[in-house]
Amino acid sequence: xxxxxxxYTIPDxxxxxxxxxxxYDVWGNFDQFADVSGLExxxxxxxxxxxxxxxxKRERFMRDPAPANISAKTLKYVRGIQKSKGGxxxxxxxxxxxxxxxxxxxxxxxxxxxxxxxxxxxDKCKQDTLMWGKTxxxxxxxxxxx
Amino acid sequence: xARPTPPVAGTPEYERWCKEASISWEGGxxxxxxxxxxxxxxxxxxxxxxxxxxxxxxxxxxxYNKIGGSKKVIPEKTFTVKRYPKVNSSPCxxxxxxxxxxxxxxxxxxxxxxxxxxxxxxxxxxxxxYDNFSFFSKHGADYGxxxxxxxxxxVLP
Numbered sequence: 001x002x003x004x005x006x007x008y009t010i011p012d013x014x015x016x017x018x019x020x021x022x023x024y025d026v027w028g029n030f031d032q033f034a035d036v037s038g039l040e041x042x043x044x045x046x047x048x049x050x051x052x053x054x055x056x057k058r059e060r061f062m063r064d065p066a067p068a069n070i071s072a073k074t075l076k077y078v079r080g081i082q083k084s085k086g087g088x089x090x091x092x093x094x095x096x097x098x099x100x101x102x103x104x105x106x107x108x109x110x111x112x113x114x115x116x117x118x119x120x121x122x123d124k125c126k127q128d129t130l131m132w133g134k135t136x137x138x139x140x141x142x143x144x145x146x
Numbered sequence: 147x148a149r150p151t152p153p154v155a156g157t158p159e160y161e162r163w164c165k166e167a168s169i170s171w172e173g174g175x176x177x178x179x180x181x182x183x184x185x186x187x188x189x190x191x192x193x194x195x196x197x198x199x200x201x202x203x204x205x206x207x208x209x210y211n212k213i214g215g216s217k218k219v220i221p222e223k224t225f226t227v228k229r230y231p232k233v234n235s236s237p238c239x240x241x242x243x244x245x246x247x248x249x250x251x252x253x254x255x256x257x258x259x260x261x262x263x264x265x266x267x268x269x270x271x272x273x274x275x276y277d278n279f280s281f282f283s284k285h286g287a288d289y290g291x292x293x294x295x296x297x298x299x300x301v302l303p
Contacts, residue, residue: 061185062181065154
């Protein structure tokens with residue numbers, strides 16, 4: 001199954017400005033835990049780029065009396081289509097909730113303040129959720145807003 | 147001893163300076179354009195790497211030259227050959243890139259083997275350095291500078 005990783009931008013908390021951050025959802029599960037409508041997502045740039053490299057001389061050895069002339073050229077490439085091989089910035093956080101009658105425990109990578117994500121979940125979680133931080137430290141249970 | 151002047155372009159010597167060359171020692175080697183090596187060390191004085199005796203032993207075994215024939219016992223024997231340090235031929239770049247910085251410029255060379263062995267090799271030949279140089283490992287560690295030391299026995303009275 002091909003899954004496109006979704007990168008959500010968790011906003012800074014409105015109440016006290018606790019920093020949000022990027023949440024990397026590799027398997028597309030985060031929307032089962034929280035209401036992600038309105039969240040910004042990063043999409044592939046897929047932008048064609050070009051860089052002009054000026055003409056220059058290249059010495060074959062130090063003090064070369066006849067250095068080679070390297071003519072000017074334009075280097076073309078596409079930006080934003082290469083994905084990470086595995087390592088993502090940030091740290092792992094764990095969420096646990098009962099989804100469709102089954103207890104689901106899932107990990108996500110997040111690079112903001114843990115309390116920022118906690119406050120977001122307090123506001124947007126779809127069901128009561130448990131959260132563990134990067135060192136396995138448990139947080140107070142997050143209760144769904146009625 | 148002055149650093150040599152680069153040869154005139156188009157001459158066979160110039161072509162040689164452009165080509166890659168290597169210096170080998172037991173446990174490592176350095177590869178760079180010949181012109182770069184020749185402007186860092188006094189090529190004519192670099193002492194050739196010494197060979198090392200390698201001994202191989204043949205076990206005693208039986209040989210039957212003709213099927214069903216009589217057995218010939220091949221006795222145990224020890225062979226000793228001289229093995230000299232070398233750089234194996236390969237289309238792939240071997241070793242690690244290092245940047246050698248000299249007073250007349252800097253260049254990238256490929257260093258095979260252990261850096262500490264290379265430094266020991268440099269220090270053994272510090273009277274063959276033109277004036278001084280230092281180098282950066284591929285991780286950016288700065289080694290040197292290594293300066294020319296004149297052996298008292300080389301100085302004319």
